[in-house]
Amino acid sequence: MSTLVLCESPALGMPAVEPRxxxxxxxxxxxxxxxxxxxxxxxxxxxxxxxxxxxxxxHLERLAQSARLMDMPAPDLDSWRKAVELAVAELLASLSHIPVTVLCKLVYTRGLEAASSTPPGAPLGFALAYEFPDPTGPRMAGTSAVTLTRGYPLGIGQEAPWLTVGAKTLSYSVNMAALRHAAKKGAEEVVFTTSDGYVLEAPRSTVLIRNGDTVTTPAIEGGLLHGTAQRSAFDAFEALGLKCEYRDITVEELAEAEAVWLTDSAFLLRPLHTLDGRHLAVDSHLTASAIGRMLADAQ
Incomplete structure (x- = not known):
């Protein structure tokens, strides 16, 4: 079951119309x-x-950032906020149970091709809320991944801004192709790397590693989407007494880390138990404790 809400004023400057x-x-x-x-x-x-x-x-802040990187009209965040809240409320009210996880996808397009230059086409915006399969098992059991190169060096976004590195775009063909390639190799996920040997992110997740009492994620200046669940995971790990940092991570460090996780809005936190066919240690207690704190911090 799903609920669809049309955001009829997705961009600032458009006539104000309540989402429906x-x-x-x-x-x-x-x-x-x-x-x-x-x-x-x-x-x-x-x-x-x-x-x-x-x-x-x-998420709304990142939507605005992506719009800036894509040279799209600035989104009306108040209208988007109402659309998400309405979609989620309507879905939950229509169900006979409270799901473990619901996802609400916000989609914002530039508009009609025929009117994309003069005058600009009216953007399209909608929010789709739907029940996500129970992630409890995968959160604890973990997942497998392979490393695949993105084919460009670290920091390419600063040198080539037209690549829109750091924007969450609808152009997901490379990500989906990478996941299909991983499946052929017997893995569920991908960790992207740069051509000069640094860790980036997964197609739908942010990468975290732990060494000693420090949890690290790749610096976003290297050309990454700033993960929302990753920020929540950092809060949880810090509350558990660990230090957290952003910095460039080499592929060698990833392979030698004491623990590796993927973090995203659906699963929140999943340990990697296998990377490139090699078994990794999984800290089930720390993972469960961090997830518990992330869930407690939800609005």
Whole structure:
């Protein structure tokens, strides 16, 4: 079951119209919408765990950042906030139970191709809330991954801003192709690396490693999306007495880390038990404690 809310004022400067619930089967995108024909748009996925929304404001901030990087009209964050809250509330009210996890996907496209220059096409915006399969088992059992190169060096976003590194765009073909390649190699996930030997991120997650009492994630200046769940995970680890830091991580450090996790809005935190076919240690107690704190910190 899902709930679809049309955000009819997705961009600042558009006439104010309250978001409204519509039938999820309603056609929304024109055949000339640039989000459909070119992947020219952005998105976010907000997690709702045990009926409580998680990190909505950081997601909205990142939506605005992605719009800036994509030269899209600034999103009307108040309208988007209402759309997400309405979609989640309507879905939860329609269910006979409180799901373990719900995701609410925000989709924001540039608009119609035929009107994309003069005048600019009206952007399309909607929020889709749906029940996500129970992530409890994978959170504790962990997952497997392979390392794959992105094919560019660390910091390419500063040298080539047109690559829109750091924006969460609808252009996900490379990410999906990487996951299919991983599946052929018997793994569930991918950890992207740079051509000069540094760790980036996973297609749908941020990478964390632990050595001693320090948890580290790659510095976002290297060309990464700043993870929302990662920030929550850092808060949880710090509350548990660990130090947390952002810095560049080499592929060698990843392979030698005492623990590795992927963090995202749906699963919150998953340990890697296998990387490139090699078994990794899993700290089940620390993982469970961190997830417990992340869940407790939800709005």
């Amino acid at each position: 619930v519509i039938d999820p089967a309603t056609p929304l995108a024109s055949a000339t919408d640039l989000g459909l024909t070119r992947g020219d748009g952005i998105f976010e996925s907000v997690g709702v765990h045990h009926g409580r929304m998680h990190d909505l404001e950081p």
